[in-house]
Amino acid sequence: MNFTNSPSVNFLFNMLSIWSFLLLLVLFKSTTLVISDKNPGQKWALLVAGSNGWYNYRHQADICHAYQILRKHGIPDSNIVVMMYDDIAYNEENKLSGKIINHPHGVDVYQNDVNVNNFMKILLGKEKEMQHVGSGKVIKSGPDDHIFINFVDHGGRGILCFPEGEMTIGELNKTLTEMHRLKKYGQMLIYIEACESGSMFKNILPNDIKIYATTAANARESSYACYFSEELETYLGDCYSVNWMENSDKVRLLQTTELLWLETVREQYNIVKFETNTSHVSEFGDRSVSEDYLSDFQGEEIFFKFGNSLFLQLLQQQPQNRRPPNVHLDAVSSRDVPLEILKRKVSKNGYDSDAARQNLHSLLLKRKYVDEFINQMVVEISKHFHLNHHAMLTKRVADDGMDFDCHTKLVHHFSRNCFSFSKNTYALKYAYVLTNLCNTGIPVDEILIRMEKSCKTAKKYSNIV
Incomplete structure (x- = not known):
């Protein structure tokens, strides 16, 4: 009788693997608690999708996915401010009504209705001015806190767009400088997905104010969309964004110890820079921040809460099901997305x-x-x-x-x-x-x-x- 393929033997082996791995996690976690005590502040996040319209589907999908990552890793909803137009989940062109996906084989990443708010007021914590505006939430951070900003949209030389209006390089850096003056943060991490996004920081962002930024492209090139969906007839994500998020998604209990509190910001930057071969992923600002762990900005795995049902779900999942399968990126310059979508429709020679x-x-x-x-x-x-x-x-x-x-x-x-x-x-x-x-x-x-x-x-x- 072949015991190696016996269900009972496999179950026992899996359980032993799980508990052995958990013991290592607990031992490691107990040693890192001292490190965590040095950072007593809270974690905050501002997630921005600065566009609207079906052809820009990917921007809101990126932000919804980012939100799910932060929530999964334990950052409370009260500390996450989401700004997006919210016009794609129930868009008439959405054949998956009510759902937003960020990968051809991905899960729904749509989470609650949110409204477009004032970016700078939210960052500066102007709560009174944001009352009765959208969710009303602002980032009420202090000098010990970590802030993560993820902005996804269209951009140009020194410009980032919103559904209504645009933010210039001067306005962004003035806001960041003001936050530093007011001691609104301890350390800040910024990820920007936009064409020519490097122009927002190059030779401008100081290297001594504890802000580290990475961008999807340098100051003179386009960023790239990816994952075209034949069913939805639009692009589901952006290359830089899906690369950092799929890296952060790697929580595979039995296969690896590649967790957010074992990976530094610098390591994620190097991975994303290598994986994103369509544009030049760039870094700016205070490099010392990049030596911090990702968990300082994106949260820690929630499965440490042993009583949580999510922990049991993680144990029950098959490892191969926890990560989307590899697919062709179908990468295209963000500025050519509307053209490419129409060209694909024309090539179908169908009804429309x-x-x-x-x-x-x-x-x-x-x-x-x-x-x-x-x-x-x-x-x-x-x-x-x-x-x-x-x-x-x-x-x-x-x-x-x-x-x-x-x-x-x-x-x-x-x-x-x-x-x-x-x-x-x-x-x-x-x-x-x-x-x-x-x-x-x-x-x-x-x-x-x-x-x-x-x-x-x-x-x-x-x-x-």
Whole structure:
């Protein structure tokens, strides 16, 4: 009789493995409690999906997944603030109504209704100003606390978008500096998924204020979407985001000791940088923070609470079922996502392929219109100020020495009067032009006057993705 394949023997072997592993965990945990006592503060998180619309499905899916990771690892809901438009779970195009997934074989990661709030007020803990706004929650952190910020959306040179409006490099770094001045944190970890996201920190984020940031892309390239779903006809995730989250998801009780309190932020960065071969994952700020354990920001495994039913569920699960199977990433530049979705619909030659073909043709026309409009605007401004318009359109000035005040004014003026960056995300590819104009030394008010004259003409198209 072959006892090696006997169910009873396998059960006994599994139980011995479990309890042996748990004994090691308890012994290790008892030695690390002294380390934990050195960090008496709380853990806080701000998770932001700055877009809306079905073609941006992946952004909200990323944030819902991040929320589930933090909750699974023990961070209370009261310490997690989620900002997202919340228009995809019950979207008419969602064939899995009420569900949001972040992997082709993933579980539902949708969790409760949340509203878009004021990013900076939440970070600064302005509770009174946020009363009756969305969830009303803010980050009420102090000098011993750890804060984790995860922002996922569209971006451009020195810009991160929200469903309504945008945040500039100057506004973000001013907020972080103010938090440091007010002693609102002990250490902070920031993950940003957006095109040209490195431009938000390069040569700007100080290396001595206990803030460490990693970005999906450097200052001059696109980030990439991944996991196209044939069923939902949209991308489920972003390469950088799914790589860090699937790393944080690795809680395999019998197979490995790869847990959040055994892995440092630096180790996760190196893993994500290696796995994300579509763009250059970058790091900025205080590198000493990267030597902290992930658990300091993303929480510890909840299965240490032995009475919790989740612990029993983990014991009952088969190891191979705890991690999504490997699939092809289907990676595509984030700025090409709307085009790629339509191209895939056209290639099906099905019921809606004709409509998709018309929509694709229309989108290409709209993008060409933006190209021509911005080119003409730059020509007119350059002619007035005797600038080289070709240089304005092709060169990118150094990332340091930027005039934040000029940049913020030009970005918001362009977005209000020319093309809203949040509604016309294709225009973000030209955000560097605004930086170039600021670096000419021409007074910002004079540039604004010329820009307004160029932009006040009626737009042929709007809402260009």
